[in-house]
Amino acid sequence: xxxxxxxxxxxxxxxxxxxxxxxxxxxxxxxxxxxxxxxxxxxxxxxxxxxxxxxxxxxxxxxxxxxxxxxxxxxxxxxxxxxxxxxxxxxxxxxxxxxxxxxxxxxxxxxxxxxxxxxxxxxxxxxxxxxxxxxxxxxxxxxxxxxxxxxxxxxxxxxxxxxxxxxxxxxxxxxxxxxxxxxxxxxxxxxxxxxxxxxxxxxxxxxxxxxxxxxxxxxxxxxxxxxxxxxxxxxxxxxxxxxxxxxxxxxxxxxxxxxxxxxxxxxxxxxxxxxxxxxxxxxxxxxxxxxxxxxxxxxxxxxxxxxxxxxxxxxxxxxxxxxxxxxxxxxxxxxxxxxxxxxxxxxxxxxxxxxxxxxxxxxxxxxxxxxxxxxxxxxxxxxxxxx
Amino acid sequence: xxxxxxxxxxxxxxxxxxxxxxxxxxxxxxxxxxxxxxxxxxxxxxxxxxxxxxxxxxxxxxxxxxxxxxxxxxxxxx
Numbered sequence: 117x118x119x120x121x122x123x124x125x126x127x128x129x130x131x132x133x134x135x136x137x138x139x140x141x142x143x144x145x146x147x148x149x150x151x152x153x154x155x156x157x158x159x160x161x162x163x164x165x166x167x168x169x170x171x172x173x174x175x176x177x178x179x180x181x182x183x184x185x186x187x188x189x190x191x192x193x194x195x196x197x198x199x200x201x202x203x204x205x206x207x208x209x210x211x212x213x214x215x216x217x218x219x220x221x222x223x224x225x226x227x228x229x230x231x232x233x234x235x236x237x238x239x240x241x242x243x244x245x246x247x248x249x250x251x252x253x254x255x256x257x258x259x260x261x262x263x264x265x266x267x268x269x270x271x272x273x274x275x276x277x278x279x280x281x282x283x284x285x286x287x288x289x290x291x292x293x294x295x296x297x298x299x300x301x302x303x304x305x306x307x308x309x310x311x312x313x314x315x316x317x318x319x320x321x322x323x324x325x326x327x328x329x330x331x332x333x334x335x336x337x338x339x340x341x342x343x344x345x346x347x348x349x350x351x352x353x354x355x356x357x358x359x360x361x362x363x364x365x366x367x368x369x370x371x372x373x374x375x376x377x378x379x380x381x382x383x384x385x386x387x388x389x390x391x392x393x394x395x396x397x398x399x400x401x402x403x404x405x406x407x408x409x410x411x412x413x414x415x416x417x418x419x420x421x422x423x424x425x426x427x428x429x430x431x432x433x434x435x436x437x438x439x440x441x442x443x444x445x446x447x448x449x450x451x452x453x454x455x456x457x458x459x460x461x462x463x464x465x466x467x468x469x470x471x472x473x474x475x476x477x478x479x480x481x482x483x484x485x486x487x488x489x490x491x492x493x494x495x496x497x498x499x500x501x502x503x
Numbered sequence: 504x505x506x507x508x509x510x511x512x513x514x515x516x517x518x519x520x521x522x523x524x525x526x527x528x529x530x531x532x533x534x535x536x537x538x539x540x541x542x543x544x545x546x547x548x549x550x551x552x553x554x555x556x557x558x559x560x561x562x563x564x565x566x567x568x569x570x571x572x573x574x575x576x577x578x579x580x581x
Contacts, residue, residue: 131520231556241569361543382553386556394548485517
């Protein structure tokens with residue numbers, strides 16, 4: 117390698133890469149710190165703004181369908197379920213009831229599928245390639261829609277996910293102090309920064325001081341997850357390749373594990389599912405081969421919210437961890453039930469193939485689907501319900 | 504073909520089926536291997552796909568532009 121008048125030996129180039137990677141990892145650690153600080157900031161902002169009466173603030177979203185649609189639209193707009201679920205964790209820590217948060221988390225699962233669907237639209241120039249790419253993208257949509265159709269009514273009737281989440285969280289959260297076992301040092305680490313934000317916000321009148329902290333926290337979560345994803349993509353592309361290479365020619369369980377692994381590495385389910393679209397478009401991987409990867413992406417993306425939940429200590433720690441675990445359990449149970457039962461397993465494939473066929477014949481259907489499912493239908497329903 | 508088969512012995516037919524099944528299995532293996540090879544080659548382009556995955560609303564805008572162009576062409580032909 118030559119740089120100006122100097123020639124780098126392979127050893128020098130390697131040490132240069134190591135130094136660069138070291139700095140990138142430092143960046144990741146800083147962004148994780150920023151994420152948990154942001155979650156703590158939102159939680160603190162809610163307490164400041166509502167004086168612990170956040171339940172009344174969310175009264176407008178007590179309808180679970182509304183919660184679902186808000187989760188869908190918010191995620192579709194910012195194209196990151198990790199960001200939305202981390203914000204939901206912070207909202208729960210600030211007083212949002214879990215009953216309202218569960219449909220929002222389900223909505224985040226639907227909203228995140230927009231990214232790979234949009235990526236598939238980029239294959240529009242070749243008819244067959246577009247059909248394969250669009251089907252591969254929308255199989256994720258149909259799976260998540262089917263999952264909501266099955267689990268949301270069950271949740272409304274029995275609240276089984278809420279009970280399951282609280283049950284699992286109770287094992288990890290101390291009974292008396294209600295703080296995360298072994299994780300209390302995290303609050304100590306971010307508290308000074310949150311206090312700085314709090315002091316700065318105090319120049320504003322109440323309740324705008326709390327609102328300022330909430331908005332600041334949301335912006336910081338967005339920035340932290342966005343840049344964490346960018347850096348991890350650079351650092352982890354090699355490992356992601358290894359995961360995918362290992363899954364080729366193997367069964368669906370390996371596909372699910374590979375999808376989970378890649379998503380944990382890049383901290384984004386939409387990235388994992390979007391990576392699959394060109395592979396499907398070129399015909400290298402079939403729709404049935406892509407399908408398990410997308411389920412793994414659903415599971416892998418829950419790690420970010422679990423990480424965010426570690427930021428919460430005190431009386432709301434149990435609930436913050438519970439909602440993160442609900443997201444995890446929801447995706448695991450959905451995968452086992454829908455993919456495990458052959459009559460249900462094929463439904464997302466049939467749906468995706470049907471829609472891709474329609475969209476290939478008339479591209480306006482694809483446009484109507486993207487705008488309708490993710491924005492227009494949720495927007496109209498949310499608008500009507502607030503009249 | 505059917506006339507020829509009618510005069511073929513049962514033993515010979517069994518042998519032909521066995522031979523065909525072996526050929527089919529070989530072809531399936533070969534196809535699988537080539538498909539896997541193609542997938543491995545595509546995975547090596549993952550860096551490029553990572554960039555595509557970051558385009559956000561770009562492909563949607565491109566898609567709308569393509570549809571508009573097609574609609575204009577259809578109108579002008581009509």
